[in-house]
Amino acid sequence: MNLKDFFTSDEIAIAMGMGRSRIVRFSVSLPSRLVERFGEACRTMGYRSRSKAVHDAISNFISEFEWMREDSGRITGAILVMYYMDRPGLISEISEIKRNFRGAICSTLNMIAGENKCIEIIAVRSKSKEVRELAKALMVKKGVRQVKTALLAL
Known part of the structure; x- marks a missing residue:
C-alpha cells in the first residue's frame, strides 16, 4: 500500500512538516472488523482520506463530551x-x-x-x-x- 491510498498530498505535506499547522501522527490499535467498518463508513460518506474522517470523529467526540467538564x-x-x-x-x-x-x-x-x-x-x-x-x-x-x-x- 502507498500513503497516497489513504492521505491527500496536502495531508502528507503537512505530516512531513511542510504545511501550515503542526500535525501529530499517532498509532491506534483496533480490531480488524472495526477498521473494515470504518473504511466502509468513510467511503459511504465520501471521505477521500481516513485521516480527515478520524479528525472529524475525534472533533465530534470532544464536542459531544465538552458539557461533561462544566459544573x-x-x-x-x-x-x-x-x-x-x-x-x-x-x-x-x-x-x-x-x-x-x-x-x-x-x-x-x-x-x-x-x-x-x-x-x-x-x-x-x-x-x-x-x-x-x-x-x-x-x-x-x-x-x-x-x-x-x-x-x-x-
Missing part, C-alpha cells in the same frame, strides 16, 4: 444506554444507579434491541454536574455496550 448550568435531554441483558447483576446495578439519580431523571423507556440487548432511554433535567455523574456511572458498568447523550442547555 454549572442546567441541562435537559436524554441519555441512551445500550446494554447486555444477560450480564449477571447488570439490570440491578443500572436500577440502583437510577435510584441514586432519581432527582435528575424525568422518565425512562426500555426497548429490546436484539436477543440479549436492551436500549434504555433516560430523560433527564438537572444540573449538568449531576447528569454528567449519571452518564459516567452508566458508562463504566461492565456489560454496558454504549452510552450516548443528547443534551440541551436550559
